[in-house]
Amino acid sequence: MAFIEKNLPYILAGISVGGQYALIAIGYTMVYGILRLINFAHGDLFMAAGFMMVYLSATLPLYIAIPLVIILTVILGFLIERVAYKPLRKAPRMSVMISAIGVSYFIQNSAWYITSGLAKQYPTIPVISNSINVWGSTTTVVTVITPILTIILVAALVALIRYTKIGMAMRAVSRDFETSQLMGIRINTVISYTFVIGSFLAAVGSLLYFTNYTTVTPTAGSMPGLKAFVAAVFGGIGSIPGAVLGAFIIGICENIIKGLGWTTFYDAFTFALLIIILIAKPSGLFGEKSTDKV
Amino acid sequence: MEHLNNKQKILITAALIIGLFILLLVLEQFLPSSSMLFVVLKKGAIYALVVVSMNLLNGFTGLFSLGQAGFMLIGAYTYAIFTIPVEARPMVYQYFNGGIVKFTLPVIPAIILAGIVTAIFAYLIGLPVLRLKSDYLAIATLGFAEIIRAFFQWDKLGPITNGSNLLKLYPVFHSVIFPFTVAGICIAIIVLLINSSYGRAFKAIRDDEIAAEAMGINLAHHKQISFTISSFFAGIGGALLAMFQTTVQASAFRATMTYEILLIVVIGGIGSVTGSCLASFLFIACSEWWLRFLDNTTYIGSFKVPLLATGFRKVFFAVVIMIIVLFYNRGIMGTNEFSLDALIEFFRKRFSKRRKEDSAT
């Protein structure tokens, strides 16, 4: 019992951060599934949502600020796709990826400019910021809520993809880009929907993440972003349950590694995991067999 | 005289290079050494080398690697570790009893060693990673760069790497000539390589892997060569950067650095050596010097110029880069090289036109 009491905080922290990675990872995996593009700007979108919250909540009450942040993030995600990726639809994959890196550079630098490079304190959201007691260890409510909310959202998303028309279109496009176009699927609409869903989840993830780690900086999105991407690859890119599982595994392992005292290596561990999975099983845990990865 | 023959071309090129060096010497004599021009020239030359080496990989071989910062880190550390004078070691390695490396190498061998060590690391990393394609290769190399960074910050390696602390007090250069010479030689070697049969094989791989393989090019072998050589020069670039900065620390070699180098490659033109060099100098000059005023709140009379504040320079930069990526994706030079022929052709057209007009009158 004492052992559990001692180590529970690591696991709790791991599950909660894993859930937050999962919400970001879905954005990566869906975009990759359809466009075959690593959307490097996705992590920065997550950071931008954090800053929007900081500035909006300074003047607006929270019940207006929170929906507004989500809407603005979705709009930003939509615009990024329209401005930076759509013109390059016919260009080689490398160009689109460079464009994604450019967008990431742009968002980070803009955030740096607006905040003059200083960290900002994230507003306290009542209820979920409070402390509660879980089996003898104190933690925040958000830690407990995150995995539950993540699973609800993922279930909703899976239902959406399985049972709605747009979901069917998404599946078709991710299976075969050109043929689905010939079948009369409006490809740009589908892609926009993908970005809207991804951005929505990133905004929710950002709310949860920054409630736990209350400082927002211009580079706050890059590490969680990369880790979420690794989670997506680990779970098998294109697969939503895979991304979620991968994210939880990475979140928990990271905290166990910190708990073991290997604090220099917790970031490196994530990437080591990535390289191992890429070499051993490039299709990830749940990915479909595909030949264009290796 | 239709075209210049090879001998003339070499002579003119040599003359231009000598001219450049004389110009640099003269500038150093007559300008105060504090001028920002020298900062830009030094850093520009180093970046030119690093950018060209990345271009060799991304532009000429079509391998989209994002490990550049990691390789520069290895080079910078190797150089610093082996050149810190023995008497200065207790001060640098203050938490590690002076470290375990108890000898010092001269500067030039240390720079070459920096390249070699980096190349060895790259070779080992390349074995598994180069089997991956395009974006998977990118993310895996990026991951390796992060792993390298964590490794060099590891406390247990402290006696060699000084943990996460600064390395300093190693020999540095003061004159612009040094980085220009080293970077110049390295870039020249890269150009020779690109024009050799290896270079043609690289380009064949870039344009169509399957076709290249069908023509009998050993893909794995050539990719490995390109990766290792590119990293060799990235390592040397890292060593030069360490000399330029006078101190070196692993935490500076983040993914952002790789992105910046990649964006310079794009500005210069993916697949153009001269474009890369040009873009490096332009980028460094803008970011360190010409555009610094964008960061300062400025008043014209009592009118406050809008938008200017800390960080505006970077936003401006990011916008320019996005415009280049989206609308001028060939960059300054595309895949062309800046050549004497083209220049002479350019002027001859003007002249011959005038001559015709002269003879007509």
Next chain:
Amino acid sequence: MKKALAVSLILSLLIMVFAGCSTPGGKSDNVIKIGVYEPASGDNGAGGKQETLGIEFANKVVDTIELDGKTYKIELEIVDNESSNDKGPSAAATLVSKKVSVVIGSYGSSVSIAASDVFKQAGIPVIGASCTNPQVTLGNTHYFRICYLDPFQGTVLANFAVDKFGAKKAYILTKLGDDYSVGLGNYFKEAFTKLGGSVVEESFAEGNSDFIAYLTTAVNNDVDVIFAPTSTEAASLIISQAISQGIDIPLLAGDTWDSSVILDAAKGSQQEIFVSTFFDEGDDSALGSKFVTDFKAWLNANPDKLNNNGGNDIVAAVSALGYDAYMTALEAIKAAGSPDPKKINEALWNVKYTGVTGDIAFDENGDAIRNVAFIKQANTADATWKFEAIQSVK
């Protein structure tokens, strides 16, 4: 078309290079420039801004100097070193190219060390206001500092931990690659183990925001105090997570934590936070209290300055140090009798000055001779600092 573009770009590059050469900052005869090498962004941005405020205020108070019967105006050249070791040297080079006579800075020891050589090569003396790592001044003759050093500060804090809490075991959390953090952690460890205590050490990397695992390790090791000499950015994360995890171990830190960022993060909680610092707002000496009242008045009169101070008028110790560094620089210029950096450098060795943070005189390393530190506790009820003790080394 493309070719023409390329050629015109090259030409414009060349023209700009030469245009750049021919504009050596038109230095008028009666202006002396003092460089301010401080972070305004990044990890240490908040503290750097407060130090800069102290310097700006000092420049407001005294902005002319008389040398040989001629009045010189003193101008500040402020650059932002972005709290980054790789951006610092080029910011320093900008100052050198602006031909400053003497430089003040920087908040954060790492950037100070990183840029030291740039100033050394240019022969420009630097006065560090709050960089406490010994390596800043060690082994060179151009870097001076007016604050105390980390071996002293580490010992003071270790003594305090033992005196106040009877601490036997301490948890030390430092940031990788930050000389200030690693150095101070190390000196604390040395002093603390000498007093018979034991320590658990861990470090975190740049960009880490999850401190729950670290704090859990501290709790699991049953430590009596947590010593976390970090930047304010990491500090606010550590504090808020310690609060949410209900950790009731006192937090101890060095001078960086003497900032309103800490007070904001700890407001309304039960967390015990102690910091050592250079100056206390409640200072009742004539000089000190005059500085505090005047500085507050100046802040409140300038909204954007107040904003730079974190939106309140709490006087940070680094502002006082910035003020003193500026005044020390003036003393040195006066003693040198010229704006020549070399002469100022020589004169600095013999400068004696009584500032708001105490008497300043330099020893053979260029360090100010200091023997007291102030310990303050965060008053979490109303977000102010509470004076705890004046501590010195026995």
